[in-house]
Amino acid sequence: MMTIDGIFAQLNGLIERREWDKVEPFLTGCMENASELKNYGIYITIGNELLDFYRETGQFEKALNLSEDILLLMEELQLEETEHFATVMINVAAVCQAAGRDEEAYRYDVRALKIYEQALSGGDIRFIRLYQNMSMLLESRNEFEEAAMLLEKAASILENKPEEKEQRADLLTSAALLRFKQEKYEEGEELLKLALSLYEASENLPGEAEDGEELHCAHYSAALSGLGEAAFRREDYETALAFYEKAASVSASTFGESEGTRLLRENCAAIVQLLHSDCKNPS
Template identity: 30%
Template sequence: MILEKEDWEEPECCFRPHIAAAEAVHTGSADGGPSVREVIQGFDRLLDRDAKREAAIYLEDWMARYEEAGDWASQITILNEMMGFYRNSGEREKGLAAVEKGLALVGDHGLSQTVTGGTTCLNAATTMKAFGKAAEAMPYYDQAFRAYGGSLPPGDYRFGGLFNNMALAWEDLGEYRKAEAYYKKAMDIMEALRPGSLLEIAVTWVNLAVLYEKAGREEEIDGCLEKAVEIFRSGEVPRDGYYAFNCRKCAETFGHFGYFRIKKELTEAADRIYREAGEEPGR
């Protein structure tokens, strides 16, 4: 039986290391300071401690530095991170501003057919979708697919994130058959990348459960959720900040379906990981 809906949303799919961080146009530093990759690692450490306010200030500070230096390549990397961060924190104005600037930089510097350009289009589309612009997002998902297709092997992990997020957008548009097809495309890629992709597989099972509810296929919901729980409990999955992030994102959906014990288990696991990370010496 489906219980009354709580305040929840479907978890999006993203791979770690962050898509944006992995696709910086360059990783060096002209002035001897930290590379943009090292900057993103610092951002990750703040997220691992659940220090959201400090993480926002950190990103904005580095964005201002790169703007002052005229370093457009590093700006693209930071803007990709901003899209994801503001999407998750629900800050519509800031998230869409990052989308606009990121896409403009990609266009200005002729990157639309590169992996970096594809990644920016993917993050932009997913942010637009999160803020109610699923139809407007679809051309950018298509552009990401074309860019990846021209540069990456078909089994690359980035296609898994792309297909999963495309499925979420089709679902928002009421195209449930298309959404299911893209979830299955994502699952095929991620299954081939186990065990490093286990959390992404769990998120996809959770998303499929939500899709099946909308499509009136309630008999398939429990099987999806049970497969996701098995992964969250698996000893193969590192109990790190990324695990905590996904626990929190999926916990509300489990609660929505009446899996209150699992919701409590995942929430407590996330709280424990963040608490221990914050207490770690030198953090």
């Protein structure tokens, strides 16, 4: 029986060589071997990897069958109140969400949260993924208040982790946009100002970093756009234009002339026209 490190080394090799057709048989073979040797730790760990593979490749039925097997085994081993059980439940919830079974996903997440609250300290970074998942599910149900609060809680976990400034800014940006959906524009704007200060305090602004982290760039552009919207609603059109222009520049440098970039440019053009109209017709 290979060690867990040996299994992951071989798995990473398959992934690097893009030998996707060999991943499933390799992982199932490792699980069968672990089962025969009653090495349930390896069985569960590799099962989790296979669960992610099934989810990412859209094999939801296989994923759900496997998740039931893993959870039943963990219950038999009396692990159902452990953080490891909660982590598996979060992975199962992600499968359910990807398969369009949102209510089931939310139930798994709620149960996982209860276990985490008992097993982990409140500032544990493992809460972040769970809060994000639950927020997405709540947003899909138009429960924007609860969804925003979870993202703000996730962001607060990173408050004293300066190396995670961009991730915290991403979370604050997402929370702010949910506040906008509630028409709580002042609250949303304050969150966006904080997010922008974190982005600008980063070693490289999103959109300027060599690695071109698209997720951070998307959130940075959204933060700028949101500040533009807030300024526009206050009829501070020059400030709104500056934010929209910057958002369009970040979007264009990251995603090219995408639909999002086009819409931002349209906002800029509309504000320019409005400013020209105000100049021609002073009150």
